[in-house]
Amino acid sequence: MSQHHTIRAAAIAGVFAVVALAGCSSPAAVSSAESEDVPGVTDDTVTIGTHTPLTGPAAAGYSSISAAASAYFAYLNAHGGVHGRTIDYIVKDDGYNPANTQTVVRELVQQDEIFALVNGLGTPTHTAVLDYLNQNSVPDLFVASGSTTWNDPETYPYTFGFNADYVVEGAALASYAADEFAGQKVCLLGQDDDFGDEMLEGAELALGEGGLAHVERYAVSNQDVTAQIGALKAAGCEINILGTINGFTALAVGTAAHLGWFPKWFSSSSGADYPTLVGYLGEDLGPKLLQGLTGTNYLPAAGGDSEWVALFRQINDEYNGGAAFDGNTVYGMSVAYLFAEALAAAGENPTRASLIEAIESGGLAGDGMLPLAFSADDHAAYRGVGITVVDQGVQDYVGASYEVDGDEVRTAETAPVAFVTDGIPGD
Incomplete structure (x- = not known):
């Protein structure tokens, strides 16, 4: 993405209006x-x-x-x-x-x-x-x-x-970061609930305990993540894994841009939908800020x-x-x-x-x-999941896939399901 474009505070401010999703018998x-x-x-x-x-x-x-x-x-x-x-x-x-x-x-x-x-x-x-x-x-x-x-x-x-x-998604994103960007500092920002807990568990499954350079958590009731983003920036994070839904993904990316910081963003599928994020960030800024956004998916892109x-x-x-x-x-x-x-x-x-x-x-x-x-x-x-990347406004698979089997994270072969005639089962 263009790393040095000028971001106006007024343009970013709209991002802060996002109200986010908080994330028997036998x-x-x-x-x-x-x-x-x-x-x-x-x-x-x-x-x-x-x-x-x-x-x-x-x-x-x-x-x-x-x-x-x-x-x-x-x-x-x-x-x-x-x-x-x-x-x-x-x-x-x-x-x-x-x-x-x-x-x-x-x-x-x-x-x-x-x-x-x-x-x-x-x-x-x-x-x-x-x-x-x-x-x-x-x-x-x-x-x-x-x-x-x-x-x-x-x-x-x-x-x-x-x-x-979320364990699978965290493990896949961390594995892709290690495989494609070896040596870069990988960090995590996640909700302070099961979503963030399981993304963290997956990332550490892939990188080992202590493999993340820094971890920040936030409460969904507080739509100001300036402190968390500032801490990630201060820690020298180069790749941020996000255990966030779309509203807080946009908030994180927008806040970082407001601080003049443009790291790589790796998001759970729950917070990586490109058109939705552009809706939050705006047609002018969204495509620039989201260029290179890495996510996971398991359905047709x-x-x-x-x-x-x-x-x-x-x-x-x-x-x-x-x-x-x-x-x-x-x-x-x-x-x-x-x-x-x-x-x-x-x-x-x-x-x-x-x-x-x-x-x-x-x-x-x-x-x-x-x-x-x-x-x-x-x-x-x-x-398992495949890895997607946003490039020039198109969010699609890049060929890397990972799966989790017990405590093992490994590369996987994608095998897209063949189309059923008219998309109707039994036809």
Whole structure:
């Protein structure tokens, strides 16, 4: 990036207005002896739901995910649905407040009688309903968070993650830094919660304890990270790994620019979506400040030219009002496709048990860049990630990929899932 351009304080000040996202039974209890009267399933429809921030401080970074998923389901329904049933996706706003999450999820289960909860968003919010969903035998699928909490099949047999977890992302970013920029000082800025903890754990898994030159943490309730950025600068950090969501990524990058400091930024996928970051930083400054931004991904890159992305763009135009197309769009449609694939595999007369069995079978493919890891003993979706870099406004893979197996971090071979005709499972 241009290291010496002039940054006006007034232009950077807008960044500071960002309000950021804060970041049972045993498996054997999932019985196949379900009642014929399956919640949420009729002869013609399958009703599912989600909790997500449509309003409030987190909405700007994430509300487009459920809209994209809804658009895919509208497309799927227009093409006959799954086994002749259309998908009714009920999206409820929780404002990223755990108390609200509890209220809306109970409404979904008790009043709307959903078949499954799909892609509930956020670590603190979803944690608030984790026990409730499992105690009520509600399939809790593809949680929108990289916490390792979702991968505990013994305690939470109905819950499955979707994101590559934060340990994997931290390890991948640190490994790439060591491989490509040997000798440079690698540091970390992370939320003071599980997000930051697990990114730190992954980075140290790759670099060894003490391998990070400096670590700073911040509270999401305080939207001033000047002290943290100043400390990273003073420590001589050359590469900063970020355990931040999009709002705080923009805040960190903008604050550093205001201080006249331009290190390399390596971000978790939760905070590395280029179009979203440009939205925060502005069209004038954003592309300059984000040139070279390194991130992780495990889905088709929004800036790439895969058949999946081409279809998702078409669906976005036809069923999502031509909304801005970015990584959130690909994410939402990828989740929706994976649910459709699981539902198709659950059989012509699906039950909650057959849905769980379909996911644990290991037979689902999704549309990712690496294989899905789901099994009866593993409820994590992706065990590895590819590295992306922003170059001249295009965010795409650069060919490096890493995976975590136990305490081992190693390079991985990406194997993008072949496109399914029309993007409809079973076609």
